[in-house]
Amino acid sequence: MSSTARRLYVRRDTFPIAGTFRISRGAKTEAEVVVAEVVESCKRGRGECVPYARYGESLDETVRTLESLAGAVADGLDRERLRAILPPGAARNALDCALWDLEAKQAGKPAWRLAGLPDAPKKLTTCYTLSVDEPAAMAASAKARAADHPLLKMKLTGEGDLDRVRAVREAAPATRLIVDANEAWTLEMLHRFAPVLADLGVELIEQPLPAGQDEALRGIDCPVPLGADESCHGLDSLDRLKGIYRVVNIKLDKTGGLTEALLLKQAAQEAGFDIMVGCMVATSLAMAPAVLVAQGARYIDLDGPLLLAEDRTPALHYEGGTLFPPAPELWG
Numbered sequence: 001m002s003s004t005a006r007r008l009y010v011r012r013d014t015f016p017i018a019g020t021f022r023i024s025r026g027a028k029t030e031a032e033v034v035v036a037e038v039v040e041s042c043k044r045g046r047g048e049c050v051p052y053a054r055y056g057e058s059l060d061e062t063v064r065t066l067e068s069l070a071g072a073v074a075d076g077l078d079r080e081r082l083r084a085i086l087p088p089g090a091a092r093n094a095l096d097c098a099l100w101d102l103e104a105k106q107a108g109k110p111a112w113r114l115a116g117l118p119d120a121p122k123k124l125t126t127c128y129t130l131s132v133d134e135p136a137a138m139a140a141s142a143k144a145r146a147a148d149h150p151l152l153k154m155k156l157t158g159e160g161d162l163d164r165v166r167a168v169r170e171a172a173p174a175t176r177l178i179v180d181a182n183e184a185w186t187l188e189m190l191h192r193f194a195p196v197l198a199d200l201g202v203e204l205i206e207q208p209l210p211a212g213q214d215e216a217l218r219g220i221d222c223p224v225p226l227g228a229d230e231s232c233h234g235l236d237s238l239d240r241l242k243g244i245y246r247v248v249n250i251k252l253d254k255t256g257g258l259t260e261a262l263l264l265k266q267a268a269q270e271a272g273f274d275i276m277v278g279c280m281v282a283t284s285l286a287m288a289p290a291v292l293v294a295q296g297a298r299y300i301d302l303d304g305p306l307l308l309a310e311d312r313t314p315a316l317h318y319e320g321g322t323l324f325p326p327a328p329e330l331w332g
Helices: 059-067 072-074 079-085 090-108 135-145 162-171 188-199 211-217 235-241 258-270 284-294
Strands: 007-024 026-040 044-048 128-129 149-156 175-180 204-205 225-230 247-250 276-277
Touching: 007 059, 007 072, 026 059, 026 090, 044 090, 044 284, 059 090, 079 090, 079 258, 090 258, 128 135, 135 149, 135 162, 135 211, 135 284, 149 162, 149 235, 162 188, 188 204, 188 211, 204 247, 235 258, 247 258, 276 284
Parallel strands: 128 149, 149 175, 175 204, 204 225, 225 247, 247 276
Antiparallel strands: 007 026, 026 044
């Protein structure tokens, strides 16, 4: 292999979370990520992913999948071929984003230009996520964050959720609120909770029912818009969501990278969905490509680095809830 041939390097990194991050499915104290690096002629492209057990992924399997593509990468694997040989998911995301980063650095052009976006990325307002906890603890967290974060996202879990939202609303009366049940509710809970949440000014309910049960939502008249998260992956998941959800949450770890995320965004907008761009708990390297998808989105949830005790260097720049586009030293 020549010194200029493409090489793929894969590694696992771990970053401590500030405290404990809890959702309906469990809690964690660190973010474990997989990084793909593609190097060619002294240029290096990087991408980061978070394998998610909810989707049958593991760190070891993701590393093995990526390492198995080393030969294809050396032979010039491009993003379109990658979409054909790997399904949507974490492994494809890391390598897809690494290829975007490498292409940008080799071309001497920012990734947004390579993506055909009409304008350079602008700064965004991201929500800040409150972990599931007792109402008083969530209220205290909301009160501490409200001044700097005009949009808060609450993780919920089932019974007791109305007390949680009431407590947060009292602590942060002027803050915009969205809630995320992470598949933990029943249809009866949704019917019972939604009118109260509407009165409390909640703007969006993410994934109230398990993805395999959300057909029950088709055609219901919910006073708060419903958003698909676990039900929305790549392009092939979009058609089924019509008539069930008004918002789709696009995450690069679900779409399998920036390439499909941009296609999914366009198709979702054409189908009449509002767009949310979300993330797993990960570093700035994982958020950076999503900044391109988030341009013009209705809801932006790219707060992963804000939940960490420490981030990568270089990192994205945040000022409270304001997220600035990535510098090329980080990605793209």
